[in-house]
Amino acid sequence: MRIPITMCHGIRDYGENPLTVKLLRTFLSIAADLGFESINYDDLAAWRLGEKKLPDRPIMFDFDHPFKNLRYECHNALSAHGFVGNAFVYTRPYDETYDRDLPWGNDQYEHMTWEEIAELREEGWTIGAHTVSHPNLSELSLIDPTGDRIREELDRCNQVIRDNLGFMPQEFAFTGTSWSSIAEAEVKKRYRFGRLWIIGSEYKVDGQSMRYAELVKVDGLDEPDGGPPVAARYITETSDPYRLPSMELQYLLHEPSEFRAYLEGALSSN
Numbered sequence: 001m002r003i004p005i006t007m008c009h010g011i012r013d014y015g016e017n018p019l020t021v022k023l024l025r026t027f028l029s030i031a032a033d034l035g036f037e038s039i040n041y042d043d044l045a046a047w048r049l050g051e052k053k054l055p056d057r058p059i060m061f062d063f064d065h066p067f068k069n070l071r072y073e074c075h076n077a078l079s080a081h082g083f084v085g086n087a088f089v090y091t092r093p094y095d096e097t098y099d100r101d102l103p104w105g106n107d108q109y110e111h112m113t114w115e116e117i118a119e120l121r122e123e124g125w126t127i128g129a130h131t132v133s134h135p136n137l138s139e140l141s142l143i144d145p146t147g148d149r150i151r152e153e154l155d156r157c158n159q160v161i162r163d164n165l166g167f168m169p170q171e172f173a174f175t176g177t178s179w180s181s182i183a184e185a186e187v188k189k190r191y192r193f194g195r196l197w198i199i200g201s202e203y204k205v206d207g208q209s210m211r212y213a214e215l216v217k218v219d220g221l222d223e224p225d226g227g228p229p230v231a232a233r234y235i236t237e238t239s240d241p242y243r244l245p246s247m248e249l250q251y252l253l254h255e256p257s258e259f260r261a262y263l264e265g266a267l268s269s270n
């Protein structure tokens, strides 16, 4: 089984490779036409435990950052096909006394209210954690080798989500293309899944550059499109649950033909 999993930050209709509502709707139509059905992290967890059968053509749609357009433009585009997404929330905009800011400032983007995030959850979306202030985890492991700061980022994020939504998140999305051994060890104590982000073939790991494929222990050369080996781009039965992939829609899958090829690449093995 190969499960495709995409990632984006919601609608970004500016800059290089913009993700407009129209393009997102094009992607979702392709997935629907190919017979894909979305799953969330509860489905994935139950499947891994052997407690649930997945649809023949499962797909996951992840969204990082609690941007307002997830609740409206993205939710509406997905629900038109009966799809659900998974939203990973950083909590700094809801936690004004925290002493570190988001790298891009706390007010640059419009964020969902807790009511809006709760509405997504009621619709079947997974709501996962994404730290408080979105640190670069590779750099943070050098700045604070004791791990105190990453623990604070995880625990305070969890606490704020629990205080406002009434549950503890069980999934975590690593920030950017940064990773550390310290962060993963702490993530394993708190969550059932950790998810990475593929925008190219490189990652920052414990202060060093590393190939993504090496981090997730997939053999083979990187592909001509600049990304890791095809086998590293899907969730499979043998994927490390704390190093799950996700393919960014604004990079390697930006053309509808690339998105379609990614999905078709899952069919050949299912």
Ligand SMILES: [Zn+2]
Pocket (backbone or CB within 6 Å): 064, 065, 130, 134, 174, 175, 176
């Ligand atoms: Zn992020």
